[in-house]
Amino acid sequence: MSNTVPKIISGSSIPRKIKEFTFPTTKELVDLYKVRATTYTLGPDLSDNFIMEIGAGPGTITKSILNRAIQYDNCKVSLVERDKRFVPIHEVMKECYPENAYQMVYNDILKWPDVENEIINHWNTLQPGYFNNANRVQVIGNLPFNIASPLIISMLRRMSHNEGFLGHPNVDLLLMFQRDVADRFHATPHNRVISRLTIVSQFVCESKIELKLKAGSFTPAPEVDAALVRFKKREKVLDERIEFEELEKVATYAFNNRRKTLTNNFKNIFKDTEKELKELNMNPKDRPEDYDTDKYCLLTRYIKDFYPKFMKAHINQLLQNKFKRPLEEIEI
Known part of the structure; x- marks a missing residue:
């Protein structure tokens, strides 16, 4: 027995396409x-x-x-x-x-x-x-x-x-x-x-x-x-040295262009992108999806310590200038 309700059409107004209703299993x-x-x-x-x-x-x-x-x-x-x-x-x-x-x-x-x-x-x-x-x-x-x-x-x-x-x-x-x-x-x-x-x-x-x-x-x-x-x-956040908003900003910045490599994503933030990523034990050719929360906490601490201007800038400013101007040229 079919579990689909048959189409019932009455009157002179007949829609061209009627979506059938299927009963839940x-x-x-x-x-x-x-x-x-x-x-x-x-x-x-x-x-x-x-x-x-x-x-x-x-x-x-x-x-x-x-x-x-x-x-x-x-x-x-x-x-x-x-x-x-x-x-x-x-x-x-x-x-x-x-x-x-x-x-x-x-x-x-x-x-x-x-x-x-x-x-x-x-x-x-x-x-x-x-x-x-x-x-x-x-x-x-x-x-x-x-x-x-x-x-x-x-x-x-x-x-x-x-x-x-x-x-x-x-x-x-x-x-x-x-x-x-x-x-x-x-x-x-x-x-x-x-x-x-x-x-x-x-x-x-x-x-x-x-x-x-x-x-x-x-x-x-x-x-x-x-x-x-x-x-x-959790009893406490994974890394008490950073704030939620700081981690969120770094993650938003990275995943905004998730198919690009880390080098391309952070080239306008870091001064020597490949070298600095390697120092963080991150492969410059990897993509944002290749790392866990602990690694993003480490990345956030690094940016917070060495590139404080990133944390002061609004995320929209950072995204608008991501592939246009280096961090030091952004006015905040």
Whole structure:
């Protein structure tokens, strides 16, 4: 029996091309259920945990989170949603849970400092010093693919500086990305998916893919597959001698022209490019994808120490002049 819905055409207006809808397979339905019942990822004990869900929407995942949270002492939940069309659903949902079991925040998650301040002020008002005494901070989200990269960069930056509740020593992020982006976080050298995201995320966190999902697991189906990625904050960043922003700038500069050799990428930064790269145990003929985060930390320290003007310049200035003028000729 075919699992494709036949085309049904009625009336005088007949579109030239009708896209057929294909039912998800059994496996895809099971995978979708796993995401909707994603409480298995929260851990066995949620006592004194803080959980934040990004993009609560109609509450599909939210309800399973709350049903777990209310079973434990002092487990607090904040839900963030930008679209206020979901307010009526949230008002009904509120009647099903104890008072102050969770907080609803209507704001754009890309305005992270505002969202975070509202959350911290709310829980600290109800329970002074709440985040200082929390056992763990968890952030969960099925992110819109178009904001996933800038959002995770912003979160990683705050984690690296121990800012806000992401400064807590025990932080887990569990976020949905399109599959090709998810693969970048745990990429290794000599792999074409390695990128700036690889370098800066590994600087702050360890990560792994928890679940892979076909596009057909979602309705409406996106054009790409997805994956659920868990990030576990490191006790300290990989190299405390450099800042997150410095590493990000070097990685952005290198991967902006990822198919060019290191010599071509850095010839307008270094005075003697090949010699200096060799001193760093980097092959001048290699490409940016051939090195891991530790090596990028070393490269960043070197540039910071011997070419401080690079760190002072805006990244857009550096990229605009990358193959035009040497660093010393750039006005900052």
